[in-house]
Amino acid sequence: MQTVHKERKMPRYVEIADLLQEEIENGKYGVNAKMCSESELCRRFRVNRYMLRQSLELLQNMGLIRSHQGKGYYVCEKPLDIRYTITPAMRFSDVMRKLGCTPSARLLRQEKAQPPEHVARALQMDTGEQAYRLEILRYADGIPLTWNVTWLPEAFVPGLPAHLEQEPFQSLYATLESVYRMQLTRIWSTFQAVYPSAQEAGVLHISPNTNLLHIESVMRDEEMRLVEFTSAKYRGDLCQVSIHF
Structure with missing residues (x-):
């Protein structure tokens, strides 16, 4: 199981989103790269799909990833700098x-x-x-x-x-x-x-x-x-x- 470090008392889905955001910003996933599947991420964090999708929805709202139906999630270019x-x-x-x-x-x-x-x-x-x-x-x-x-x-x-x-x-x-x-x-x-x-x-x-x-x-x-x-x-x-x- 991946350890999620707690800097503040946040909901679990926020902690997961923060860790994935850190990995994206540190270059683990390049621009337009496909992220791990929902199943893989659920196993990694030991959460159900509902909670994981809350994390991914938060990342989508931030403009960090985009969803392609039936294909998964892909990393976006930084929307603004x-x-x-x-x-x-x-x-x-x-x-x-x-x-x-x-x-x-x-x-x-x-x-x-x-x-x-x-x-x-x-x-x-x-x-x-x-x-x-x-x-x-x-x-x-x-x-x-x-x-x-x-x-x-x-x-x-x-x-x-x-x-x-x-x-x-x-x-x-x-x-x-x-x-x-x-x-x-x-x-x-x-x-x-x-x-x-x-x-x-x-x-x-x-x-x-x-x-x-x-x-x-x-x-x-x-x-x-x-x-x-x-x-x-x-x-x-x-x-x-x-x-x-």
């Missing part, structure tokens, strides 16, 4: 286009609320002041790449939800520029490696054991107002981030 550079004025859409990728975004949720203390402090908001909270999933070539939670003080972007709902959502910065005449500049960012929550793993199509790069940033406009706080979580399996200030 993003070299993402953060600059004071960078925009996700512009960076993706320069890399030859097609950017897109989906607004998952929006609400008006009082921000948590660390966000209010970062934006220098008064006690009780409210802000718009946006959950945005960003894609490159149709593949989910980053999960963003963004806060914008209501006082600076009045009526924002109505503008975001007028047409299919594409870019928050395009709305800020066209409606509010804002050009934002990054003034600071912090970086941390984290594991995804169950919700983040599901939305980003990754294993719960996949590292994310968590970047928190504050942006200001030309009037030096602190307009945006964003918590962005980038897929560590597809993206490398560098800083250029």
Whole structure:
């Protein structure tokens, strides 16, 4: 039986998927190579087909393998290899286009609320002041790449939800520029490696054991107002981030 090392308390099918992912990334299976059959993998891990197929489905959702009916599973090329550079004025859409990728975004949720203390402090908001909270999933070539939670003080972007709902959502910065005449500049960012929550793993199509790069940033406009706080979580399996200030 193959030993599966436990770094976190994960379901067995996730542990198996993680080990197979490691083998793929280490070159045990080349691109377009046929993987071992379901029967062989079931014997190797001593699990039933139902559990094994959960592992293989997770790898398919991550874009690592593909299934051919009646033939088995084959290793895919890496769907993305993003070299993402953060600059004071960078925009996700512009960076993706320069890399030859097609950017897109989906607004998952929006609400008006009082921000948590660390966000209010970062934006220098008064006690009780409210802000718009946006959950945005960003894609490159149709593949989910980053999960963003963004806060914008209501006082600076009045009526924002109505503008975001007028047409299919594409870019928050395009709305800020066209409606509010804002050009934002990054003034600071912090970086941390984290594991995804169950919700983040599901939305980003990754294993719960996949590292994310968590970047928190504050942006200001030309009037030096602190307009945006964003918590962005980038897929560590597809993206490398560098800083250029």
